[in-house]
Amino acid sequence: MRLPLRHRPPQRDAPLRRCRHLELLAEAARGLPLGPAAEALAAARGRGRHGNALQWHLGLDVHDSVPTPDWEDRIEIKLISVWQRADGRLKCDRIKVCEASVNPWRKLGNTLFVFADRLSRVVLGHRFFHLAGQRRVRLERAWDQDPHFDRPPLMIESRDGPDGMAPAYYLAAWWLTQEGLLPDQPVELGYRFDASWWRSIRAEFSGRDPLVTLARTDDGALTICPRCRGQLRTDLAEVFEKGWAPAIHTMPLGGMCALRGHVVLDPRRLPKSSCATDEELFEGVEARVPPDRLWRLADRVPEPADHEH
DNA sequence: GCTAGTATCTCGCGTACACT
DNA sequence: AGTGTACGCGAGATACTAGC
Numbered sequence: 516m517r518l519p520l521r522h523r524p525p526q527r528d529a530p531l532r533r534c535r536h537l538e539l540l541a542e543a544a545r546g547l548p549l550g551p552a553a554e555a556l557a558a559a560r561g562r563g564r565h566g567n568a569l570q571w572h573l574g575l576d577v578h579d580s581v582p583t584p585d586w587e588d589r590i591e592i593k594l595i596s597v598w599q600r601a602d603g604r605l606k607c608d609r610i611k612v613c614e615a616s617v618n619p620w621r622k623l624g625n626t627l628f629v630f631a632d633r634l635s636r637v638v639l640g641h642r643f644f645h646l647a648g649q650r651r652v653r654l655e656r657a658w659d660q661d662p663h664f665d666r667p668p669l670m671i672e673s674r675d676g677p678d679g680m681a682p683a684y685y686l687a688a689w690w691l692t693q694e695g696l697l698p699d700q701p702v703e704l705g706y707r708f709d710a711s712w713w714r715s716i717r718a719e720f721s722g723r724d725p726l727v728t729l730a731r732t733d734d735g736a737l738t739i740c741p742r743c744r745g746q747l748r749t750d751l752a753e754v755f756e757k758g759w760a761p762a763i764h765t766m767p768l769g770g771m772c773a774l775r776g777h778v779v780l781d782p783r784r785l786p787k788s789s790c791a792t793d794e795e796l797f798e799g800v801e802a803r804v805p806p807d808r809l810w811r812l813a814d815r816v817p818e819p820a821d822h823e824h
Numbered sequence: 825g826c827t828a829g830t831a832t833c834t835c836g837c838g839t840a841c842a843c844t
Numbered sequence: 845a846g847t848g849t850a851c852g853c854g855a856g857a858t859a860c861t862a863g864c
Contacts, residue, residue, distance in 0.1 A: 611834060
């Protein structure tokens with residue numbers, strides 16, 4: 516159920532907050548696989564685990580109850596899961612801003628949006644958002660719009676329940692595209708997402724996500740499993756045409772491979788990483804980074820002497 | 825300190841709707 | 845009629861808390 520906004524728009528531009536250190540980290544995050552950190556961090560569990568993994572990679576503490584702590588109390592960091600539509604343009608779901616008791620205008624004043632592919636969990640890119648000028652005016656129109664009959668870019672959503680649950684501010688998914696934060700043209704990077712296949716494969720394997728393997732050869736029907744040296748049977752023509760295809764793990768099944776569904780991806784749709792080798796990217800996507808080899812983005816990006824604030 | 829029950833977090837599925 | 849998309853709301857997970 517949608518409710519009217521509780522916080523009146525500021526009607527003035529937010530002060531610009533930037534940080535050279537965060538800009539360097541964000542640029543370096545392109546091509547970063549989030550899976551290993553999400554798997555390894557005790558504090559990064561549940562739905563927000565990849566967002567927590569990103570925070571950790573940027574050098575922040577992963578707080579237990581605050582899923583997205585601000586950067587130096589100045590810049591909000593939001594991880595957005597994206598996937599390709601049929602036509603190759605990127606799509607995302609609606610974004611939670613904050614709970615309805617918190618002022619969303621302050622939260623959105625300066626925000627770093629980081630986009631990660633939903634299937635591979637690899638960072639594809641980022642955009643900084645500053646609530647100012649026409650962007651601010653467009654978002655502030657939500658204040659006067661009917662939350663149900665109009666389509667406001669910012670809304671409060673609640674739900675019916677015995678005691679009611681905490682309502683929260685959400686940004687409409689289309690808002691990111693409208694503001695040019697997500698590109699509106701087809702892209703080369705990322706994968707399509709088939710929700711019904713995903714659901715059925717998870718149901719088959721007790722709710723566990725399928726394991727991802729990157730195709731090593733470009734023809735035939737078999738590819739080597741990099742985790743257990745068994746074989747994966749898939750349709751490689753489909754992998755390279757559509758970006759991915761379901762796979763069947765043939766015997767022998769080693770370790771974790773037995774308990775999970777499998778999918779093979781076309782590695783050419785992954786971005787090149789400036790901070791990691793191809794091998795590090797591959798093993799990150801394929802869930803074969805042991806805890807002692809887990810590396811942190813912040814350790815590879817030198818902190819500049821001047822943060823330029 | 826431990827445990828069971830409650831609260832709260834996004835995520836993302838399923839379906840209704842919009843568009844071709 | 846068929847296909848793709850948006851939105852409502854349920855799911856699954858963890859964090860918190862009260863009581864022992």
